[in-house]
Amino acid sequence: MAMRGRQRERLFRAVMYVLFAAGFLAIVLVADWTLIRRNFFNVDLAREMFPDVLLIAARNTIVYTFLAFSFGLVFGLLLALMRLSTIKPYRWLATTYIEIFRGLPALLTIFLIGFGIPIAFQTRWHVLVNITLGLGIVAAAYMAETIRAGIEGVPKGQMEAARSLGMSKTQAMASVIIPQGFRLIIPPLTNELVLLIKDTSLLFVLGTTPATKELLKFGRDLLNTRANATPLIVVGVVYLMITIPLTQLVAVLERRNARAR
Amino acid sequence: MEQASAYAIEVRELHKSFGDLEVLKGIDFTVAPGEVVCVIGPSGSGKSTLLRCVNRLEEPTSGSILIDGEDITDPDADVDGLRSRIGMVFQQFNLFPHLSVTRNLTLAQLRVRKRSKREAIEVAHANLERVGLSDKLDAYPAHLSGGQQQRVAIARALSMDPDMMMFDEPTSALDPELVGEVLGVMRLLATEGMTMMVVTHEMGFAKEVADRVVFMDDGIVVEESPPQQLLQDPRHERTRRFLQLVN
Numbered sequence: 001m002a003m004r005g006r007q008r009e010r011l012f013r014a015v016m017y018v019l020f021a022a023g024f025l026a027i028v029l030v031a032d033w034t035l036i037r038r039n040f041f042n043v044d045l046a047r048e049m050f051p052d053v054l055l056i057a058a059r060n061t062i063v064y065t066f067l068a069f070s071f072g073l074v075f076g077l078l079l080a081l082m083r084l085s086t087i088k089p090y091r092w093l094a095t096t097y098i099e100i101f102r103g104l105p106a107l108l109t110i111f112l113i114g115f116g117i118p119i120a121f122q123t124r125w126h127v128l129v130n131i132t133l134g135l136g137i138v139a140a141a142y143m144a145e146t147i148r149a150g151i152e153g154v155p156k157g158q159m160e161a162a163r164s165l166g167m168s169k170t171q172a173m174a175s176v177i178i179p180q181g182f183r184l185i186i187p188p189l190t191n192e193l194v195l196l197i198k199d200t201s202l203l204f205v206l207g208t209t210p211a212t213k214e215l216l217k218f219g220r221d222l223l224n225t226r227a228n229a230t231p232l233i234v235v236g237v238v239y240l241m242i243t244i245p246l247t248q249l250v251a252v253l254e255r256r257n258a259r260a261r
Numbered sequence: 262m263e264q265a266s267a268y269a270i271e272v273r274e275l276h277k278s279f280g281d282l283e284v285l286k287g288i289d290f291t292v293a294p295g296e297v298v299c300v301i302g303p304s305g306s307g308k309s310t311l312l313r314c315v316n317r318l319e320e321p322t323s324g325s326i327l328i329d330g331e332d333i334t335d336p337d338a339d340v341d342g343l344r345s346r347i348g349m350v351f352q353q354f355n356l357f358p359h360l361s362v363t364r365n366l367t368l369a370q371l372r373v374r375k376r377s378k379r380e381a382i383e384v385a386h387a388n389l390e391r392v393g394l395s396d397k398l399d400a401y402p403a404h405l406s407g408g409q410q411q412r413v414a415i416a417r418a419l420s421m422d423p424d425m426m427m428f429d430e431p432t433s434a435l436d437p438e439l440v441g442e443v444l445g446v447m448r449l450l451a452t453e454g455m456t457m458m459v460v461t462h463e464m465g466f467a468k469e470v471a472d473r474v475v476f477m478d479d480g481i482v483v484e485e486s487p488p489q490q491l492l493q494d495p496r497h498e499r500t501r502r503f504l505q506l507v508n
Contacts, residue, residue, distance in 0.1 A: 160318055161355035161414075165369035165421060166345025175368060180359050 042230040049222065049234050056211065057218035058238050064200045064214060067132040069193055072139030079144035080151060081173075094144065101141035107202055110134035114206040130206055139196055146188045150181035190250045194243050215239060268327065269294045269425050269456045270315055275324035277310055284310045286480035288324070292425070297457040299467035299488070302477035303503055308460045311477070312429050315458070316347045329424065345373050348418030348426040352433050354410040356402040362389065362413050363398045366420045374421065381420075388416040392446045408439030412446055425456035432463055464507060468492050476500045 082094035101109065113134040118124055125133075154177050162172035182189075201216035208217055219235035222228075270292040277285040284307045292298045300308045313319040315326060317333060317340050326333050333343050357365050366385035370376045376384070389395055392412040402410055411431055418426060428447065432440040444466050451457060451470045461467060467474050468488045475485040478499050484491065495501050 155353075155355075157351060157353050157355040158357065161349075161351065161357070162369075163341075164316055164318065164344050164347070164349035164351075165417070166341050166343075166373040167369055168341055171372050175372065176357055180357075183359060 040229050040233050042228055045228055045230045046234050057213055057215045061200050061214040064131050065197045068135035068139050068196055071132050071136030072143045075140035076143030076147055080147035083148050098141045098144050101138050106138050106199055109138050110202055131203055135199055143192055146185050150185035153184045154180045187250045187254045190246055194246050197243055271327040273325045276322045278322050284480055292458050294456055295454050296472045297451045297470055298473050299471040300460045300475045306477045307480045308477045309429050312427050312460050316344050316349055345421050346424045348423035350414050350418055350428045350431050352430040354414045356410055356414055358402050362400050366417045370420055384420050388419045392416045407435045408442045411443045415446055428459040430460050
């Protein structure tokens with residue numbers, strides 16, 4: 001009986017492999033490869049995109065991400081500390097902020113910063129300010145919750161030990177609790193960074209000049225003018241070249257965190 | 262303003278409740294300068310809470326606590342300054358895992374005592390030598406055994422030059438073979454004349470080192486006397502029953 005069971009298992013696996021091969025073969029045979037190559041993998045068009053796709057578009061994507069992430073981190077830490085405050089109004093304020101901006105589409109915030117405020121107050125901020133705030137305001141809301149979890153994840157005895165040495169609450173937070181909390185949340189913060197990289201693609205709504213295009217806008221404009229999808233493939237690959245190393249890094253860090261505990 | 266007090270620690274009519282649960286039901290307790298007092302009793306008897314009230318890691322519900330004659334339950338009391346004079350050693354060591362051994366010992370010296378980095382490091386290294394860990398200056402806590410971690414924790418407290426040391430079940434989280442090295446350091450401190458309050462289950466240590474043993478049960482001090490008497494010939498039935506259980 002045992003033998004029969006194993007045979008059946010082997011037969012099942014063989015059938016699955018055959019199915020896979022058949023499906024793969026069907027796609028290869030049916031697809032119009034000339035058409036696909038011309039529209040998605042046009043080497044000449046791809047070559048034209050360099051070096052601008054890296055020097056302008058990818059660079060802008062990275063700069064915008066960095067700005068928004070830095071703002072989100074600093075403001076997120078402030079919000080996290082407010083949420084943990086013993087003073088109620090601060091807690092309410094932080095909670096309200098976090099709930100609002102986690103609940104709204106990121107695009108709404110970007111429009112609000114880029115158009116809502118300039119129209120209302122008849123002001124114009126520098127485009128980098130709009131970008132930093134447009135993405136950073138939402139990022140701060142998410143990061144605040146992550147940072148709070150990190151701070152709360154530090155064992156209670158750490159605060160007690162620091163206080164028993166005569167350190168004030170602020171000193172203990174700054175030299176003992178927050179450094180340990182951040183160590184715990186490096187993986188989720190890196191995930192946050194990856195999300196932000198992708199969200200920079202929403203910034204096109206603020207309007208761009210050739211010098212301020214980020215990756216997706218850069219690819220989309222070429223798609224329109226050249227009526228060809230190759231630019232999207234190229235910028236897609238550039239995105240992945242940035243994001244996949246980061247997600248791999250997260251995996252490594254998570255493994256290391258798991259070992260340390 | 263400071264009146265001379267006969268006691269390093271003087272606790273009067275101390276009550277402490279957590280919600281509806283009254284953990285300390287009127288404690289009178291003293292430790293004289295240079296005295297080593299061991300507090301024993303079943304778990305839940307309130308002995309750790311008493312110790313934690315003394316440096317205000319717990320807020321007393323009522324009663325008064327005087328440290329060197331200074332009332333620390335006063336709302337205007339300088340709690341941080343007070344704590345920096347009372348060394349505290351925890352059951353779980355509570356070393357700072359993100360800092361090296363030396364940095365564990367210098368952090369509060371720099372931030373609280375405002376010592377120069379050089380002086381702080383000198384003090385740290387002297388205290389590590391005192392607990393026999395001169396070879397672990399740059400190690401991180403995770404790479405030390407439990408006994409070594411607890412000795413580092415003692416050295417960290419000593420680096421603040423405290424007037425007294427408090428130990429909250431310092432050997433309860435240790436593997437049996439590591440208990441001796443920690444008790445050895447504590448014995449050394451006692452012979453050096455350090456004022457010590459020790460919550461412990463180590464009856465051998467209490468018998469040998471303590472000047473006085475205090476037995477607590479159910480939130481009150483049941484009896485206190487020199488170790489020989491309390492451990493061998495207790496007056497109260499509750500004490501007798503407890504000692505039979507632990508021996």
